[in-house]
Amino acid sequence: MREGTATLIRREDYTQPSHWIRTVDLSFDLDPAKTLVINKMTVEPNPEQPGAPLRLDGEDINLTRVLVDGEPVSFRVENQQLVLENLPSQAFGLEIRTTCAPEKNTQLSGLYTSSGGFFTQCEALGFRRITYFLDRPDVMATYKVTLKADKVRFPVLLSNGNLVEEGSLDGGKHYAVWEDPHPKPSYLFALVAANLVRREQRVRTRLGHEHLLQIYVRAGDLDKTEHAMNSLIASIAWDEHTYGLSLDLERFMIVAVSDFNMGAMENKGLNIFNTKFVLANPATATDVDFGNVESVVAHEYFHNWTGNRVTCRDWFQLSLKEGLTVFRDQQFSQDMAGSPSARAVKRIEDVRTLRQLQFPEDAGPMAHPVRPDSYLAIDNFYTATVYEKGAELVRMMHTLVGEQGFRAGMKLYFERHDGQAATCDQFAQAIADANPGSELAQRLDAFKRWYSQAGTPRVQAHGEYNAEHRQYTLRLTQTCPATPGQPSKQPFVIPVAMGLVAADGRNLELHLEGEALPRGKNTVLVLSEAEQVFTFVHVPAEPVPSLMRGFSAPVVLETELGDDALFTLLQHDHDPFNRWEAAQKLALRRLLRAVRTTGQTEVDEHFVVALRAVLRHPELDAAFKELVLTLPSEGYVAEHLEVVDPQRIHAARETMKLQLAHALHDDWVWAYEQHADNGGYSPDATSMGRRALANLALGMLCLDGATRHNPVWVGRTLQRFKDATNMTDRFGALAALVNSHAELADQALERFHAQYKDEALVIDKWFSLQAMAPEKDGQVFARIKALMQHPDFTLRTPNRARSLLMALCQSNPAAFHRADAAGYVFWADRVIEIDGINPQLASRLARAMDHWRRLAEPYRSAAQEALKRVAAKTDLSDDVREIITRALQ
Ligand code: 0A1
Ligand code: ZN
Numbered sequence: 018m019r020e021g022t023a024t025l026i027r028r029e030d031y032t033q034p035s036h037w038i039r040t041v042d043l044s045f046d047l048d049p050a051k052t053l054v055i056n057k058m059t060v061e062p063n064p065e066q067p068g069a070p071l072r073l074d075g076e077d078i079n080l081t082r083v084l085v086d087g088e089p090v091s092f093r094v095e096n097q098q099l100v101l102e103n104l105p106s107q108a109f110g111l112e113i114r115t116t117c118a119p120e121k122n123t124q125l126s127g128l129y130t131s132s133g134g135f136f137t138q139c140e141a142l143g144f145r146r147i148t149y150f151l152d153r154p155d156v157m158a159t160y161k162v163t164l165k166a167d168k169v170r171f172p173v174l175l176s177n178g179n180l181v182e183e184g185s186l187d188g189g190k191h192y193a194v195w196e197d198p199h200p201k202p203s204y205l206f207a208l209v210a211a212n213l214v215r216r217e218q219r220v221r222t223r224l225g226h227e228h229l230l231q232i233y234v235r236a237g238d239l240d241k242t243e244h245a246m247n248s249l250i251a252s253i254a255w256d257e258h259t260y261g262l263s264l265d266l267e268r269f270m271i272v273a274v275s276d277f278n279m280g281a282m283e284n285k286g287l288n289i290f291n292t293k294f295v296l297a298n299p300a301t302a303t304d305v306d307f308g309n310v311e312s313v314v315a316h317e318y319f320h321n322w323t324g325n326r327v328t329c330r331d332w333f334q335l336s337l338k339e340g341l342t343v344f345r346d347q348q349f350s351q352d353m354a355g356s357p358s359a360r361a362v363k364r365i366e367d368v369r370t371l372r373q374l375q376f377p378e379d380a381g382p383m384a385h386p387v388r389p390d391s392y393l394a395i396d397n398f399y400t401a402t403v404y405e406k407g408a409e410l411v412r413m414m415h416t417l418v419g420e421q422g423f424r425a426g427m428k429l430y431f432e433r434h435d436g437q438a439a440t441c442d443q444f445a446q447a448i449a450d451a452n453p454g455s456e457l458a459q460r461l462d463a464f465k466r467w468y469s470q471a472g473t474p475r476v477q478a479h480g481e482y483n484a485e486h487r488q489y490t491l492r493l494t495q496t497c498p499a500t501p502g503q504p505s506k507q508p509f510v511i512p513v514a515m516g517l518v519a520a521d522g523r524n525l526e527l528h529l530e531g532e533a534l535p536r537g538k539n540t541v542l543v544l545s546e547a548e549q550v551f552t553f554v555h556v557p558a559e560p561v562p563s564l565m566r567g568f569s570a571p572v573v574l575e576t577e578l579g580d581d582a583l584f585t586l587l588q589h590d591h592d593p594f595n596r597w598e599a600a601q602k603l604a605l606r607r608l609l610r611a612v613r614t615t616g617q618t619e620v621d622e623h624f625v626v627a628l629r630a631v632l633r634h635p636e637l638d639a640a641f642k643e644l645v646l647t648l649p650s651e652g653y654v655a656e657h658l659e660v661v662d663p664q665r666i667h668a669a670r671e672t673m674k675l676q677l678a679h680a681l682h683d684d685w686v687w688a689y690e691q692h693a694d695n696g697g698y699s700p701d702a703t704s705m706g707r708r709a710l711a712n713l714a715l716g717m718l719c720l721d722g723a724t725r726h727n728p729v730w731v732g733r734t735l736q737r738f739k740d741a742t743n744m745t746d747r748f749g750a751l752a753a754l755v756n757s758h759a760e761l762a763d764q765a766l767e768r769f770h771a772q773y774k775d776e777a778l779v780i781d782k783w784f785s786l787q788a789m790a791p792e793k794d795g796q797v798f799a800r801i802k803a804l805m806q807h808p809d810f811t812l813r814t815p816n817r818a819r820s821l822l823m824a825l826c827q828s829n830p831a832a833f834h835r836a837d838a839a840g841y842v843f844w845a846d847r848v849i850e851i852d853g854i855n856p857q858l859a860s861r862l863a864r865a866m867d868h869w870r871r872l873a874e875p876y877r878s879a880a881q882e883a884l885k886r887v888a889a890k891t892d893l894s895d896d897v898r899e900i901i902t903r904a905l906q
Contacts, residue, residue: 022096023895027391028333034151035069037061038158039108043148047166047210049120049130054078056115056148058158061108068106073099073149074142075115077127080149082114099149113149122146123813123854131276132235134171134211136289138282141332141395144203154202154329155438164210165192171210173233177201177285179267197285199265202328202438207284209233209272216242220250223257228264233272234296237775241296244307244700245271248314255315255349260427262322271295271314275777276814278857279399281313283320290317293778293816299698299743301776304708306744307700311353316346327431330438332395336387336468337441339399340407344415347408359702361567361593362640368568368594369644371409373652375401375571379473380656381867382903384500388441388468393899396857402471409571410467414448416512416541416569417457417464426451441468456512456543463545464510471500474509474572476544482559488530489517489556494548495572501906511544514569514592517553517560522589524563528555538591539566561585566592576602584627593641600631600645604673608654611669612662618673625680632684639692640706643713648674651830655868662873667831671791678721685721689714698743705745712749719753723760731759738765748782755790780809781820788824792831798840801825801832812851815858822847826865833865834872838879841866845883848897849890856894863887863900881905 039059046053060071076097083092083099086109093100099113122129127146128137137143145152162176168191174183178197185191213233221227230249232242249271256262266286277291294313297306323345324338347367351360378384378401385398387407392398415423426448433447445465449458457464474497482489493513497506516539517525528535530552542551561582565574578586586599603624611618631637631645651670655661678685692711694704715734722730734753741747751769754762766783773779784804790797804810804821812818826833826844833840844865852859869880887893888901 023393025391025393026395028331028389031331031333033063033065034153034156035063035066036071036104036151037063038151038156040161041158042161042163043206044163045165045208045210047119047135047164047171049135050118051116052119052128052135054115054117054148056113056150058111058113059108060104060111062104062106070100070102071104071111071151073101073113074145074152075099075149076142076146077122078115078117078146078148080113080115082112084110084112086110087112097145115148117147124857125276125278125815125855126857128208129276131274132211134209134213134274135166136209136211136272136274136276137207137284138278138289139206139284140204140282141399142204144206147206150203152203153331154204155331157200157202157328157436157438159200160195160197160206162195162197162206162208163192164195164208165190166210170212173209173211173213173215175207175209175233175270175272175287177205177207177287199285199325200436201285201325205283205285205325205328207282207287207289209287209289211272212236213272214239216246218246218250220253222253222263224263226263228253228266229268231268231270232295233270234292235273238273238292238296241298241301244297244302245295245310245314248311249318251311251353252315252318252349255352256319256322256345259348259352260322260345260424262431264321265326266321269318271317275816278815278855281317283317283324285321285325288317290314291816293781296778299700299745301744301773301779303745303748303782304700304705306778308350308705312346312350315349316342319345319349322431326436327434328438330440332392332398333388333390334440335395335398336403336407336410337439337444339404340387340409341411341444343404343408344411347412354702356638356702358593358638358641359706361597362638362644362702362706364567364594365597365641365644367405371401371405371571372656373650375405376473376573376656377652377868378402379406379471379500380498382501382870382906383864383867383900384471386469386471386503390469390502394856394860394894394896396896397860397899406571413467413510413512413570414445414457414464416514417510417543418448418452418455422452422455423448456510460510460543460545463508466507466509470497470506470509471503472497472506474506474511474570475575476511476513476565476570476572477575477577478562478564479577480560480562482556484559487554487556489553489560491542491551491553491562492548493542493544493551495544496547501903508545508547509570509572511570511572513542513544513564514566515540515542516563516566516591517556518563518585518589518591519558519560520585521558522585524589524591525556525560528553530554541569563590563592563595565595567594568598578602580606580623584623587627587645588630597641597645600628601649603627605649605654605657608649608666608669608673609657611672612654612658612665616665616668618669618676620673620676620680625677628677629681629684632681632688638703638706639710640702642688643706643709646677646713648677655830655871659871660873661868661871663830663834663876664836667792674717675720675724678717678724681717682721685714685717689718693737693746695740695742698745708745708749712746712753715750716753716756719759720757723757731757731761734759735761735765739768744779748786752786755786758790758793758796774809777814777816781816784810784817784820785824788821788832789829790832792829795835797829797832798825798835802843812847812854815855818851818858819861822862823865826862834876836875838875838883841879841883845886848887852894852897856896859894860896860900863897863904866904867900869904 042057044055126143164174174193176195182194217231281290429451430447526535583599692707718730719734738750
């Protein structure tokens with residue numbers, strides 16, 4: 018096991034490198050057991066640091082030779098770094114030979130093998146596991162790469178850029194030479210040598226240039242690449258059209274690999290993808306998978322500009338590329354969805370993700386600013402805060418300068434920084450400078466607190482109506498809870514998109530006191546002080562405020578609205594996001610009341626009637642209905658409690674679900690029959706919405722049937738499972754059976770496994786469905802433990818490990834948090850076990866315990882004991898050590 022040795026790295030300590038590496042000529046003799054790497058660089062001393070030694074990063078590689086300008090030199094290796102002193106004061110050539118063992122690389126960082134092929138992952142610090150280098154993003158070089166490997170086993174040889182030469186060699190080997198003309202940081206280097214097939218297409222872009230697009234996969238997977246290719250083509254067109262950003266490469270390649278720690282990687286011209294985010298066809302992938310493929314393909318493609326052409330100066334600036342690129346992929350997916358209502362659905366889904374992942378992070382021991390101040394293991398900072406909250410920051414800038422203003426800002430950003438390694442500050446500056454006089458430009462310094470202060474701000478709103486003066490005053494205040502290392506915060510600049518809705522359903526004209534003209538029915542107030550009052554005039558009747566429309570800032574809005582006001586918004590708000598939000602608040606309120614009192618939810622008629630009205634609404638889209646009728650998750654409920662008893666939350670939510678299944682029975686039947694098509698499959702937003710609602714309805718009907726021992730709907734669900742013509746419907750029916758603990762579920766699970774035993778991604782679903790089933794008398798936990806012994810289970814493939822372990826520890830609180838502590842014991846054992854194989858994967862699992870301090874007893878003490886047991890291990894990786902130490906601090 019690799020023992021962690023790192024010390025804390027701080028943002029304020031940034032200094033330029035001692036040298037620049039301008040060109041890299043890399044040659045690989047690929048052998049799974051021992052690969053030889055020859056690295057010839059041209060190196061230039063940084064004139065600002067004359068005479069400084071050169072310290073090159075390395076990890077788990079064997080050094081065999083070092084030459085400076087062709088001559089052997091003396092060197093030493095110190096803390097994994099290769100140190101060279103007394104180097105020439107002018108540019109010089111440096112040659113380094115090393116070997117590594119790809120087949121032993123279970124961490125999946127650097128050069129590793131998967132299903133018999135070679136793949137690389139270099140972000141963030143993987144390149145140093147391939148060769149000694151200044152492995153930091155501000156060192157940018159052009160690369161020439163020569164690959165040599167056995168021709169039969171590794172017929173495809175790929176690297177970044179353009180193929181300039183290929184041919185045969187003695188001994189059954191062949192070679193290929195690739196040159197990438199774009200200077201890039203080492204984290205964007207990639208190579209692939211494997212037995213793959215490809216789908217390819219030539220496209221001509223607006224500028225009239227021709228490009229070759231290729232997607233490489235294993236032989237059996239070619240029929241799952243059409244959707245990714247379409248998504249790629251759509252992404253290229255979108256970026257040209259929206260931002261005037263064109264593909265700058267003759268060839269753009271995507272490669273699928275089944276062993277991968279994250280979603281995908283934007284290596285220049287050679288994106289490498291987790292199979293889960295590239296392969297999809299109707300028979301094996303669900304609508305959610307199709308949506309994920311579209312957005313991840315777009316995300317990686319968009320990185321070509323936001324990430325690769327302009328990269329990050331240091332890893333603290335990670336959100337410069339990630340927040341911006343997530344914002345861009347969210348915009349793209351909204352545009353692809355089309356109708357205003359489908360766009361709103363996508364927005365609601367994105368906010369749900371943010372609240373489920375990022376809000377808890379901001380409220381726990383791992384809370385960090387979007388631009389962190391320090392880290393032990395940078396891999397731990399590929400977080401929802403850097404990605405999703407980072408995207409919200411970009412979205413707020415977009416709101417403050419407007420669509421056209423934002424495009425102008427992006428243009429200026431590229432004019433200033435193309436080809437550079439930049440900072441978050443420089444990005445915000447460019448957007449502001451392109452929009453002088455805008456709210457952003459006026460308050461830029463205060464706005465930038467979003468980058469430096471962690472924590473989710475709370476906004477309280479208090480409204481008062483004066484009937485006599487027909488005035489409505491809205492008092493907005495903001496606070497932000499303390500986070501580790503940041504006891505007090507300065508006010509944030511919060512764009513508050515809003516409107517006023519009258520009790521009769523009209524959305525009112527908004528006329529602010531002192532302004533000559535009304536602003537229409539929707540406006541953006543900017544809250545930049547701890548407290549501000551906004552007065553609206555000519556208000557004909559007491560309104561309900563609709564605040565934070567479209568979720569205009571990543572804050573918690575603490576509302577004083579009563580049920581009636583929320584019912585008004587649910588029915589009449591012009592803003593679909595706030596309609597959905599009103600339903601969530603109504604449900605949340607009832608769940609919290611139950612958790613705090615009897616533990617059982619009593620669903621009132623008013624609530625049922627309101628939900629029925631949405632479900633049966635003649636104009637609302639099915640996708641939107643599905644979101645409104647889906648109850649807040651157990652995790653989201655927990656967020657609203659000081660002391661969390663996961664079992665009580667589970668009981669409250671399950672009883673509410675059951676009551677809604679029963680009370681709306683006829684409406685669910687109607688919804689199912691209206692939306693369960695049996696026609697051909699198309700992954701468009703409307704059909705996806707219909708399938709989602711049909712599946713929700715079927716789940717409710719099956720649950721109602723199973724609980725009442727009424728076999729009708731359980732039988733129909735099984736039939737649906739057998740007859741389905743696509744994976745969304747088949748898996749939806751299977752989930753309905755499993756989640757309602759129907760007796761027929763086991764039979765269906767067995768059949769499903771037999772049918773898809775050769776489809777790894779489907780088997781992952783099969784594992785996680787069982788691991789995420791609502792806990793009932795400990796049965797789910799027992800089954801998860803049994804599934805660990807299943808012949809298909811392995812901890813070495815991250816997708817498979819996650820399908821069971823993350824599903825339990827992160828997504829199934831009632832199965833995980835057990836009074837007998839067995840869930841925590843299991844967690845600790847797995848974290849320790851996986852840390853010896855793959856520290857990045859282990860540290861993700863370790864985070865399942867982030868919120869132990871808020872647990873009720875007996876969970877809290879038991880969780881602490883499990884954490885201490887992990888902490889007591891002396892040979893933990895830096896990754897896991899950082900997470901556990903923070904949790905216990
Ligand atoms: N830059 C990639 C994410 C990524 C990060 C680290 C990885 O390996 C440790 C792999 C991928 C993205 O945002 O898509
Ligand atoms: Zn990214």
